Amino acid sequence: MVPWLVVLVPTLAGLASYLLRRRRWVLTALLLFTALFHSAATLCLVLRPGVRCEGSTWLGVDDIGVWVLAVTSILFFFVSFHTAMWLPEEERYAREHGEELLPAHVFLPCMELFLGTMSLIVLSRNLALMWLAIEATTLVSAPLILFRRSKASLEAMWKYLLICSVGVGLAMFGTLLVAMSARGTGCDGLGFAELLLCSEGLEPGWFLAAFIFILVGYGTKMGLAPFHTWLPDTLAEAPGVVSALLSGALLNCSFLGIIRFWQIAPQSIRPFCDKLLIALGLLSLLTALFFIVGQVDFKRMLAYASVGHMGFIAILWGLGQHDASFMHMFGYALMIMTLFLVAGNIVFVYRTRSVSRFGGMFDRLPRHSVLWIVALLLLNGAPPSPLLTFVTEYILVRSSSLWLGIAVLILLFGVFAGMMRIGLKMCMGPAGEVDVSTEHARTTERLCGIPVLATILAICGGILFILLMSRGEL
């Protein structure tokens, strides 16, 4: 019952928001109610394994799913409260300056439906249903990208729609190939539990072909290089709250799609699947490094950081460090969300994303500047702070072969240097060419509450992981 509610309540809330469009306060109340309900229901699933319906045909959740669901729920909780504070300010500014935004009665329902579809990805116990949910996320999140109704956001939305739809279509073909591989086993459908039971009987040739299509398809949605091309455009053009959800929650949910197929892979081909994940992970890190160094747009920089972190998570999984990959997922999600929320606020004040026009942000937005630098450091796992990514980076280097460890460290160092150069350039030095009103900056400074809370939670999580490591439990 609980898994069904986790999917149905956000979906119904989304539909209700759209129907009750005339009352603005109802829209905000429904958004916050959805976030609170989803968090409570997820907590229930975490604490009470009896209500997870793990053996269910349609909706249920296992240990892996509950972790991804918890990350998604925490993110949506933070993002929804931030949206409740940010959206009225953005609407007021747009009214005063004659700008056109996506109406709240479309924007907020789409956010709730987005949560519903992401929950469906995590909770579906049928691979075809999971595919359906992943495709549906494209559908409900595409209008969110069009928030500013600009030419650039329209271009980004088209690329997102087309590239992700084709990518996920390839994943559908992969899902059908899995059904082909199961034909001799007596497994009649695409039920995850059934396939897990007969995984050793799956025909390896068909399954290998299926896994490659799945990796390409869901890898596109996850932002793994070289299938990541939609990600920088979309994350840069979407408003901060949407970029936070897309990068922090959706990419993790898409990776879960790949994990589900990895779980049912016959043992004989798992080493090959792992090698594919490591290869794509390394390519993603390399892509992140290549595009971050010399990047001129700070939101695109964060988008490429997402590509790199997804690659890092894939490498951890490929090396068999599954716990570390989940830890990294949690830390990455919190920090990238914080950074995108802060970036959204910065764009709100400065109305530009061009790094070359920035400078002296410490004078105008002191709280946001501190948060920006701290969050960048945390995302890059700079020691000696108790950082989540630092812990997982240490685990990766410890568990991998020497050449892989060195390669990953060099790439991570390059990404770190590139991001900090841009981050410091924005905050330090003389004021840039963009002038901002003091009043507008002061109003925006009040929007830093949620990013601060998320940063504190991330640091607490990092300390907890380090404690667990020191006790040898990780």
Next chain:
Amino acid sequence: MDGLSEVLLVVLLGLSLLMANSSRVIHCIRLVAFQGILVGLLPLAQWDWSSGFPGFGLLALVIVSVCVKGITLPLLLYRAMRMTNVECEFKPLVGYSASMAVALLVIGFSFAISSGIVPLSDASSFSVPVSISTMLLGLFLVISRRKALIQALGFLAFENGISIFGIGMSLQYSWIIELGVLLVIFALVFMMGFAVCQISREFSHTDIYRLNLLVDWDRNGKGVEKDEEVA
């Protein structure tokens, strides 16, 4: 009905070939509509009629599939074509003679890689190569054409190719899922049609290769070009 299903598959292959060589958008829409109707009817052509009539679930699925893929979506795209005044693709990235050559190569490649796949007892030997050809030619349209509307049509053809594979291999999953897939594809293509109209309104054209506001590198030394867009 093996003979009938094979005839349908051959016709589907011909439709893909024609689509790769068609410059007029209206022809592409008609071809995709016909393709959608045939894909919708394929389960009935494969049905073993000696065992009795198909059940309600299958009939409902056939009707919904024909209505969505064969009628509704092409009508939506036709409406988008009228609204955007896009009638022809004059300068595709790959010319029409070269497109024909590519299409023939794709079909040959599909048959070559499918020859190693032993058909299952209840599957037509044509279904794998036809589905792969349809998918690849759909993808080819997506990457080789400039007009957004033809890219949307290519996506629809690509989805039809996946459906042919599922139906041809008799891979059955719940009819709820099948209807869900149709609903999602309907909504996606609807959204693409909407986006094409918006692109035409904002940019005064629908040439995707001229949509280049979003860049990684600082091309003019003045920062990212779309600052005005952000504001």
